[in-house]
Amino acid sequence: MTKSLFLLPGDGIGPETMTEVRKLIDWMNQEKGAGFVLDEGLVGGSAHDAHGKAISDDDMAKALGADAVLFGAVGGPKWDDVPYDVRPEAGLLRLRKEMELFANLRPAICYPALAASSSLKQDVVEGLDILIVRELTGGVYFGEPKTITDLGNGQKRAVDTQVYDTYEIERISGVAFELARTRNNKVCSMEKRNVMKTGVLWNEVVSATHKEKYSDVELTHMLADAGGMQLVRWPKQFDVIVTDNLFGDMLSDVAAMLTGSLGMLPSASLGAPDPKSGKRKALYEPVHGSAPDIAGSGKANPIAMIASFAMCLRYSFNMIEEAAAIDAAVASVLEQGLRTGDIMADGCTEVGTGEMGDAILYQLRKSA
Structure with missing residues (x-):
């Protein structure tokens, strides 16, 4: 069976981090026969530039028809002066409202390798x-x-x-x-x-x-x-x-x-189960926002976006083992000392968005 995913990369670092998720999806389709069918639309400032609104009616319909939506981020200084009702954030609010996504799940997990990165004492957050x-x-x-x-x-x-x-x-x-x-x-x-x-x-x-x-x-x-x-x-x-x-x-x-950085944390927004199929409308997004100060620089941390995809596998497709494998791959890369700038620490190696995504995919391949 095919699994339809509608991608809304959005603004700022959204498209960069979404690219890293696409790498995982492409590999899962090619090597695992996962059957993901992708479509992509505009949301936020990019949608305003193209359509004069934060999400078009056509893309809203695609979101409603998909098995799940993967969402990047919206907003930035470029759109600070647009009218309130078509501001970039209005696209996300419309998605939540029309998809009836009443339950937002936000995990806060402290990876062992990052316990020292928190602003709190290590013993307070270790194992969180x-x-x-x-x-x-x-x-x-x-x-x-x-x-x-x-x-x-x-x-x-x-x-x-x-x-x-x-x-x-x-x-x-x-x-x-x-x-x-x-x-x-x-x-x-x-x-x-x-x-x-x-x-x-x-x-x-x-x-x-x-x-x-x-x-x-x-x-x-x-x-x-x-x-x-x-x-x-x-x-x-x-x-x-x-x-x-x-x-x-x-x-x-x-x-x-x-946990040390907003760049680490995913989220899921779920609707009520369909009475007949049991499926829920669902949207998955990183917590970090559009981070316009580093957009386009290749410095963004893609882990929150990748972990959001893992939540999608878990909650929308019941692919529990595959989700766990992605989480394990992220933990392994962090244990090896690879860090994007937001979580950089002494003795570690700083990498960019693409390098972090490639390293996680490499670990996923190794464990397959």
Whole structure:
């Protein structure tokens, strides 16, 4: 059976890191008969330049029809002055909304070879393996009204609305509990119930969902600001963290830096299973963003993009062994001391984007 992948490299370092994933896909097709069928489109600033919008209707339709979408990055100074509704980031928000990708999975894993690269003490992060499950289609990023009103006399009022319904909290907490069962069976739910009504509802619904269906999983609750502090103090106390859109955005970036670099971390955004086929709409992307300061220089770290493809194999195609092989290849290359500039350390060898991708592919070939 063929497996359709729609590639959206985007802006900045997105196309460079996507090139390294293409190398792995081409090898898997040629040597393993993987059956991946690729198509490619535009998103973000590149789509704005071509179509006047952050993603065209045609490319949106292709994303909806694919088995999975691989996404690079969007944005950059070139598009700072474009209208708000067609800014590069609007393409990603449209993908999330129309594909109904409500569950964002962000792992924070510290490879043994990089434990010394973290800004925290080595014993704090060595062996770190956290999964943050972020609700992605609700909350303050999508709530209405969302306005800026001119009050006169030089004054304006901005309004963003934080909104959550019961079903949104039930389904994201269900994802977190299900994933915890495959890991260390612990979930920590984070919100701000002390000052936000959505936090009160979040806490109630997560607790009720746990009691009804997942009482075998250990559940704790923590205020999100305290959670940020605990992530820095002793992150290994956590297994799976479930939280809303706003706090998930912030906490996952905190967790990302525990590992040494944003260039190391992948993510997956998943929809609900189709009632008939069981398949989920899915988009996979690195956490790092477009990094316009190094775009085109060949310095970008492709590991987060490659690890995002490994997540795609795992969650969209159930290719567990192949995903594990890619993860092992990345770990092996790091153990050998190869580093891109963002993770460079004394005694290591600095390489560029293509060299890192080639080294990972070489290790994958060796293990095949």
